[in-house]
Structure formats: structure tokens, C-alpha cells
Amino acid sequence: METRLIPVIDASGYRSYMEVPGKTFFEAACLIDGLLSEAVRLDMSLLHLTEQELHELGVRKECRQIRTQLLYLYQDSIDALNDGHSIQQLRTRIDELTVRLYELEESIGKNEEYEGLIVPRPSTHRITGEKVGQCQQCERAVYSGQKYPDPEEEGLFCNYHCRTLYRRNNKKSPL
Ligand SMILES: [Zn+2]
Incomplete structure (x- = not known):
């Protein structure tokens, strides 16, 4: 397995390197950033990341914080239900954070990493009538x-795009 040496620094300014799996420094930095304790952080001065990579690291961090918040909110909900309290407010907060998390992860293309967690895009294919x-x-x-x-014109199509495709394909086929 490929690894990278990732510089980290603690609160007192002590630098060290951690050997982290990853094909790139960015990939390794992302992985280790989620595992570091509060006392140690990535040494950005030695990690030459692009602006885009720095942005993505920040987004990933915010996602982790939201996941932690959600975990606490779920635990609070279970406690509230056990005590017979309303969970309406907790549920509203959970919904807000879930949407925020989804948007953040989508913004860095992270959603696609987890098959099965992908929220389907709303279909424009209407099914009324x-x-x-x-x-x-x-x-x-x-x-x-x-x-x-x-x-009546050329048969049934679900939309104009499909009819255009059909016309194009028919033109190509030899007579
Ligand atoms: Zn169609």
C-alpha cells in the first residue's frame, strides 16, 4: 500500500510525521485529519496543498462536526421519546443538519463515494394523470x-428531447 509522510504539529509547536496510506498527499491528509485528536493538527506550512484542496479539507471537517452533532441529536431524541417528551424541535434540527451535510458532501463530490447513500435527484418525469x-x-x-x-405526428414520446433523439437515430439508419 502506498503511503505518504504527513507533517503534523501539536499545541506546543512540536512537529512530527505520520505515515499515512494515500496515493497523494491530499488523500493522506484527508484521511489523517479525521483521526487526529484535538491536540494535534496538520502542519499546513509543510503540506503544499492547493486552494481547492484546502477548501475541501475544510468542508470535510465541517461534515465530521455535523455528523457528531447529529449523533448527539439522535441520542437526545431517544432520551426524549423514552421520557415522553416531544421531539419536534430535535427533529427540525436533525432535518436542517442532514440537508446541510448532504449539500456539503455533494459540493465536494463525496456523496458518490458511498453507494446506497446517494439521494436520487428529483425526476423531471411527471407521473400525474x-x-x-x-x-x-x-x-x-x-x-x-x-x-x-x-x-399523432410520429408516435408517442415522453418529451421533446426523446423525439429529437428518435428523429436523429432514424435519419442515420439506412433506408
Ligand atoms: Zn422518453
Whole structure:
């Protein structure tokens, strides 16, 4: 396993190096930053990170702090429920922090690292009304509540984009 020597400094200014797994200094710095105690921190003066990497380190740190806060809030919620108290306020705070955490992790592309934790993007494919059939291009169901091209023209498509793709493909195929 590839490792990097990462400089750290303690509160009294004592420098040392830690051997950390990582293909780059940034990767190793990210890993060790989450494991350092309060008394020791990365020695930024010796770690030549780019502005973007410094930003990402900061975001990752904030994410860890939010996760810790969430953990306490969940524990408080369990206590409150056991004591028969309302958890409405705790739940509101948990929701706020969860959204913040998601946004932060998305901003540094971290969400994709955890398959299964990815929140699906809201689909623009509307599913109101009755099912009228299937898109000839993408094979998704088409519903009467959504805007779709006139099926009298060339058949049914879920949207104009799919019809454009269909037209393009049909032009390419030999007659
Ligand atoms: Zn379609």
C-alpha cells in the first residue's frame, strides 16, 4: 500500500510525521485529519496543498462536526421519546443538519463515494394523470398529466428531447 509522510504539529509547536496510506498527499491528509485528536493538527506550512484542496479539507471537517452533532441529536431524541417528551424541535434540527451535510458532501463530490447513500435527484418525469402509453425512445411510461409531443405526428414520446433523439437515430439508419 502506498503511503505518504504527513507533517503534523501539536499545541506546543512540536512537529512530527505520520505515515499515512494515500496515493497523494491530499488523500493522506484527508484521511489523517479525521483521526487526529484535538491536540494535534496538520502542519499546513509543510503540506503544499492547493486552494481547492484546502477548501475541501475544510468542508470535510465541517461534515465530521455535523455528523457528531447529529449523533448527539439522535441520542437526545431517544432520551426524549423514552421520557415522553416531544421531539419536534430535535427533529427540525436533525432535518436542517442532514440537508446541510448532504449539500456539503455533494459540493465536494463525496456523496458518490458511498453507494446506497446517494439521494436520487428529483425526476423531471411527471407521473400525474392516467398512463397513456410508453415512450418509443426511452420506454418510460407516459402519463396524461405530463407535457408530451403530439402522438399523432410520429408516435408517442415522453418529451421533446426523446423525439429529437428518435428523429436523429432514424435519419442515420439506412433506408
Ligand atoms: Zn422518453
